[in-house]
Amino acid sequence: MKVFKFGGASVKDAEGVKNVAAILHTYTQHPLIIVVSAMGKTTNALEKILSLYYANQNYLAEIDKLKKYHYDIMRELFLELHPVWKDIDDVFATLINELKKKRADDQQYDQVVSLGEVISTIIVHRYLLNQQLIAEWLDARNFIVTDSTYREGKIDWEATEEKMQQIPTILQRKKIILTQGFIGRSREGLTTTLGRDGSDFTAAIFASCLHAQSVTIWKDVPGVMNVDPKRVPDAAIVFDELPFKEAAEMTYYGASVIHPKTIKPLANKGIPLYVKNFDDPSLPGTKIHECKIDHLPPLIVFKDNQCLVSCKVTDYTFVSEDQMRSIFSTLSELNLRINVMQNSAISFSFCIDFRQDKIAALIKRLHEHFEVYYNTGLTLITVKNYDAKTFEKYHHMKGALMEQVSRSTLQVLVKL
Numbered sequence: 001m002k003v004f005k006f007g008g009a010s011v012k013d014a015e016g017v018k019n020v021a022a023i024l025h026t027y028t029q030h031p032l033i034i035v036v037s038a039m040g041k042t043t044n045a046l047e048k049i050l051s052l053y054y055a056n057q058n059y060l061a062e063i064d065k066l067k068k069y070h071y072d073i074m075r076e077l078f079l080e081l082h083p084v085w086k087d088i089d090d091v092f093a094t095l096i097n098e099l100k101k102k103r104a105d106d107q108q109y110d111q112v113v114s115l116g117e118v119i120s121t122i123i124v125h126r127y128l129l130n131q132q133l134i135a136e137w138l139d140a141r142n143f144i145v146t147d148s149t150y151r152e153g154k155i156d157w158e159a160t161e162e163k164m165q166q167i168p169t170i171l172q173r174k175k176i177i178l179t180q181g182f183i184g185r186s187r188e189g190l191t192t193t194l195g196r197d198g199s200d201f202t203a204a205i206f207a208s209c210l211h212a213q214s215v216t217i218w219k220d221v222p223g224v225m226n227v228d229p230k231r232v233p234d235a236a237i238v239f240d241e242l243p244f245k246e247a248a249e250m251t252y253y254g255a256s257v258i259h260p261k262t263i264k265p266l267a268n269k270g271i272p273l274y275v276k277n278f279d280d281p282s283l284p285g286t287k288i289h290e291c292k293i294d295h296l297p298p299l300i301v302f303k304d305n306q307c308l309v310s311c312k313v314t315d316y317t318f319v320s321e322d323q324m325r326s327i328f329s330t331l332s333e334l335n336l337r338i339n340v341m342q343n344s345a346i347s348f349s350f351c352i353d354f355r356q357d358k359i360a361a362l363i364k365r366l367h368e369h370f371e372v373y374y375n376t377g378l379t380l381i382t383v384k385n386y387d388a389k390t391f392e393k394y395h396h397m398k399g400a401l402m403e404q405v406s407r408s409t410l411q412v413l414v415k416l
């Protein structure tokens, strides 16, 4: 059995959905588990609906816009009397209903934002059936068990693996299973999400629990490249293959082509990960697996939306281990991860992904012990395996706020 993942870009319009069906027609000899994300930028739109709702602004107009976006796609795929119209109307009714429920913010976020994947999989499933691709629609929430960390559900691997034991029997009946990326269910029975862009991770969870032959994530790029081709189009080279370790490090630094949690479960089970181009499936793509490559070119990763926080001691002492411990435990309690850090005699600075919903709490807590400064809207550029040319280009950049150089890696935090 193989696992395929189709992200938002691959199903952003009706042509994309038709293309998914065309790709699947060429793989009918294999049992397949297909993981699908929300269409296009639907998750961003759902986040916007939530914030408008909280700000007492016109969220209903935004819901109408999102409904129209999906209706336009459906009009190109289905006849007027197709049952899909009612299915999608029901999900939008659930969305409005969920908004009205009194819940904690993160809990409500997951109940609302998860619906993008529910909508997309209903549409894609109905279309596959129309194209004689006999697929079973599975609710991923019935299989992926998480804790109650809403917005960032942690997988209960044992419980998930146990639930997935039912899947091979379903696959004997239907050769294709279609399910949602990004979502699971907590033990208290509510929907959880696995962190933004988490559908790649969902594909890895299914593959790992079911000992799949391989995972293929279908993207709008020819494979994994040494730099995001949207950032530096001239310098980008496609890798034929990459070791798990190298791919994991790239994702850690922020290469958005693969979600950072995807590699570990696959590497642990030795399941290869292919990154292929959905516009041209004949291209070889990149195989990520256990292999050795002698001379890797410089890998350049851009991570946007960074926030630099500096904590300065308020008396004439120096930054101590105890003070650092209090900073680390605050970050850990708020579920924030440091991307790069630096200390001097009287200050400790670190860079994290900016989260609007957490910054006020973080600053308030740090302010109990330190003078605190922060800058937002920064980009962290990491150059791994730098050579003279890339070092020259990214070292001492204009607008840099922090820079670190090790034997093989250069990191610059910069306001671009």
Ligand SMILES: Nc1ncnc2c1ncn2[C@@H]1O[C@H](COP(=O)(O)OP(=O)(O)O)[C@@H](O)[C@H]1O
Pocket (backbone or CB within 6 Å): 006, 007, 008, 009, 010, 197, 218, 219, 220, 221, 223, 224, 225, 226, 227, 228, 229, 230, 255, 256, 257, 258
């Ligand atoms: N090293 C890289 N190699 C290839 N693509 C990259 C790299 N780093 C970032 N990207 C970006 O990742 C994008 C594909 O990932 P993503 O947008 O998450 O796809 P989807 O949401 O459809 O799964 C590409 O369009 C490209 O701009």
Ligand SMILES: N[C@@H](CC(=O)OP(=O)(O)O)C(=O)O
Pocket (backbone or CB within 6 Å): 006, 007, 008, 009, 037, 038, 043, 044, 116, 181, 182, 195, 196, 197, 198, 199, 200
């Ligand atoms: N739809 C979710 C999950 C996801 O992984 O999407 P994509 O595969 O389009 O990156 C998000 O946008 O965060």
